[in-house]
Amino acid sequence: MFTAIGQSITLKVLGIGLLALLMLIPLLQVQGLIGERSGLRAQAIGDIARRWGAAQQVGGAVLAIPKRVRVSTSNGWITQEGTEIVLADRLDITGTLAPEVRSYGIYSTPVYLAELKLSGQFRARDLRALAGRAGAAEETRETTWLFDQAELRLPITDVRGIRRISALKVDGGEHAFGPVNGNGALRAIALPLDLSAWLKAPGDEAHRFELELTLAGTGSLQFLPLARRTEASLAAPWPNPGFGGAFLPAQRALDAKGFSAQWQVLDLNRSYGQHWQEGEGGIDPTAAAFGVNLYQPADLYQRNERAGKYGVLFVALTFVAFFLFEVLKKLRVHPVQYLLVGLALTTFYVVLLALSEQIGFAWAYLAAATSVAVLVGGYAAAVLRARKAGAVLGAALALIYALLYGLVVSEQYSLLMGALALLAVVAALMYLTRKVDWYAYSSVVRQS
Numbered sequence: 084m085f086t087a088i089g090q091s092i093t094l095k096v097l098g099i100g101l102l103a104l105l106m107l108i109p110l111l112q113v114q115g116l117i118g119e120r121s122g123l124r125a126q127a128i129g130d131i132a133r134r135w136g137a138a139q140q141v142g143g144a145v146l147a148i149p150k151r152v153r154v155s156t157s158n159g160w161i162t163q164e165g166t167e168i169v170l171a172d173r174l175d176i177t178g179t180l181a182p183e184v185r186s187y188g189i190y191s192t193p194v195y196l197a198e199l200k201l202s203g204q205f206r207a208r209d210l211r212a213l214a215g216r217a218g219a220a221e222e223t224r225e226t227t228w229l230f231d232q233a234e235l236r237l238p239i240t241d242v243r244g245i246r247r248i249s250a251l252k253v254d255g256g257e258h259a260f261g262p263v264n265g266n267g268a269l270r271a272i273a274l275p276l277d278l279s280a281w282l283k284a285p286g287d288e289a290h291r292f293e294l295e296l297t298l299a300g301t302g303s304l305q306f307l308p309l310a311r312r313t314e315a316s317l318a319a320p321w322p323n324p325g326f327g328g329a330f331l332p333a334q335r336a337l338d339a340k341g342f343s344a345q346w347q348v349l350d351l352n353r354s355y356g357q358h359w360q361e362g363e364g365g366i367d368p369t370a371a372a373f374g375v376n377l378y379q380p381a382d383l384y385q386r387n388e389r390a391g392k393y394g395v396l397f398v399a400l401t402f403v404a405f406f407l408f409e410v411l412k413k414l415r416v417h418p419v420q421y422l423l424v425g426l427a428l429t430t431f432y433v434v435l436l437a438l439s440e441q442i443g444f445a446w447a448y449l450a451a452a453t454s455v456a457v458l459v460g461g462y463a464a465a466v467l468r469a470r471k472a473g474a475v476l477g478a479a480l481a482l483i484y485a486l487l488y489g490l491v492v493s494e495q496y497s498l499l500m501g502a503l504a505l506l507a508v509v510a511a512l513m514y515l516t517r518k519v520d521w522y523a524y525s526s527v528v529r530q531s
Contacts, residue, residue, distance in 0.1 A: 099406055102421050103399045109429040110394040117391060117436060121384040127190035128301065135185065135194050136244025136299035140372050142271075142307030143174035143203050144251070144292050145236050147361065148213070148278070149229040166361040167213065167228075172289070174203040174310035180319035182377055189440050193377035194301045195319070196246065201237075202293035203310055207281050209357060214282060230278040236271040238307060238368075239298070245272075247297040254290050303327075305374030307366065308348035311357065318343040321377055328373035346373055383439045389491045390448075391432050397483055398428050401459065404479055408463075408472055420466050424459055431455040431484075448491075452484035 132138070146169040153160050178199040185194045213228055235253070237260065239245065250257035251274060260272040281290060298304075305328055306315045320341035326332055330352070332344035350357065359365035402421055431451050438447030460477020464470045486504050 096406070098418055099402050099421060102418060102425060103395065103402055105422075106398045106425045106429055107395055109426070110391060110398075110432070113394070113429065113432040113436070114388065114391050116433070117384060117387045120436065120440070121388075124190045124384060127187040128192040131185050131187050131192055131194065132301040135301055137241040137301055138303040138305075139197070139244060139298055139300035140238070140240040140305045140307060140368055140374075141176070141199065141201075141296075141298065142238035142309040143171055143176070143201055143313070145170055145238070145309050146205065146276070146278070147234040147236050147273070149232050151227045151229070153225040153227075155224070167358055168361050168365060169205075169209055169213070169358045171203045171310040172206040172209070172312070174201070174308070174313045176201050176306055176313075176315040178304075178315075178317050180304065180317065180321065182319055182321045192301060193321070193379065194299065195304065195377065197296075197298045197300065197304055199296045199298060200293070201296065202291070204289040204291045205281075207288045207290065210278060210281055213358070230282060233276050233278045234273045235276045235292075236273040237294075238271045238309070240270055241300070242270070242272060244299040245296070246299055248272075249295040251292060251294045253292045303374060303376040305372040306346070307368060307372055308353060309366070311350040313348040314346065316343070316345045317375060319375075323378045325376035325378035326374075327376055329371050330373040342375075344375065348373070383444045386444050386491050387432070387436050387439060390435065390487060393487055393490060394429065394432060397487060398425050400483060401425075401428055401480060404476055405463070408476070424462065427455060427458050427462070448484075448488055452481065452488075456481040456484065
């Protein structure tokens with residue numbers, strides 16, 4: 084009785100399923116190895132960024148106006164100091180990127196040199212509005228604006244990436260930048276600017292500014308909409324841009340040679356006003372920025388990780404193929420032989436990861452898949468004592484790996500391809516086993 088139970092086809096199927104689940108252990112180890120290598124790549128990219136220039140955010144010129152506020156309290160008057168950030172009325176940014184790929188050991192990342200031209204204007208009415216607020220002081224608060232001690236700031240995330248910057252032209256005069264005083268939410272370079280004359284000019288005078296900038300960065304370049312109306316345009320010979328951030332381009336053109344894009348942002352589109360006190364509210368650079376990432380579609384670690392996610396499925400399919408040979412050819416395969424085949428299949432992912440770091444994903448995939456298909460096919464020929472069976476199994480495994488490659492490299496249609504392939508596999512299994520008498524097979528196994 085126990086012999087019959089031990090040779091039951093049902094228990095054989097359950098045992099094969101258990102072995103397939105056991106293969107999750109080495110597959111999870113492979114996923115951990117992929118994560119470790121991906122972390123090393125992130126460290127290498129960080130080293131490149133620290134030496135070349137980090138991912139950059141660039142904003143237009145803003146005014147930083149100091150102020151003294153006298154506040155009445157129960158213990159008398161106290162004086163508080165602060166800085167008001169005032170945005171421009173208009174900002175125009177035009178730029179081109181010169182991208183390239185930099186390597187650190189075996190790891191690489193896209194970097195760029197950006198040639199930017201920034202221009203725009205401030206309105207005198209915005210300063211008069213502040214001065215008017217000071218003139219209409221409340222009984223418990225008096226504000227004094229220090230317009231003669233103002234700064235003009237140019238927000239730049241990583242000033243180490245500045246390769247060249249022209250003098251800032253304001254109303255025809257030229258001014259040189261220096262490090263910013265203080266450490267607000269907007270990292271910037273700055274220059275002193277006396278705004279007293281702007282208040283004395285009649286009417287709503289526009290004060291124009293412009294400058295040119297060469298900026299080095301890694302991975303992405305983003306802009307901050309620091310004006311009532313912000314318009315930006317950017318072009319680069321990079322075929323895979325990723326447009327991200329708070330705003331998508333109003334217009335864009337993309338082909339195999341590169342891209343161009345134009346953005347337009349109004350003050351009505353933003354979640355912050357034209358001025359705020361530094362350190363209290365205002366802009367969140369990470370939430371307001373927009374721009375482009377130098378995107379690398381499905382890099383080798385993403386592809387390795389995606390391939391690994393299908394690992395247990397492909398182990399199960401190979402076990403099913405072995406089991407079909409058992410059933411259809413009335414052969415017997417020991418569980419240890421299933422286990423060895425499963426281990427051979429899991430080594431595919433380690434070989435793929437190691438080779439892809441050296442020769443690229445496509446060639447590494449071809450080498451790893453060919454090696455494992457030949458290995459498993461040859462072993463199957465010996466185990467099943469049939470060269471034809473081994474050749475068929477090896478060819479089937481090669482077809483499975485070809486399918487897996489399509490799933491890995493296809494970002495938009497991988498789910499659809501996987502679902503259709505799985506449906507086709509189930510249909511093939513049902514067709515091949517449609518005439519198998521499982522009860523009779525169990526009887527044959529018990530009698531053998």
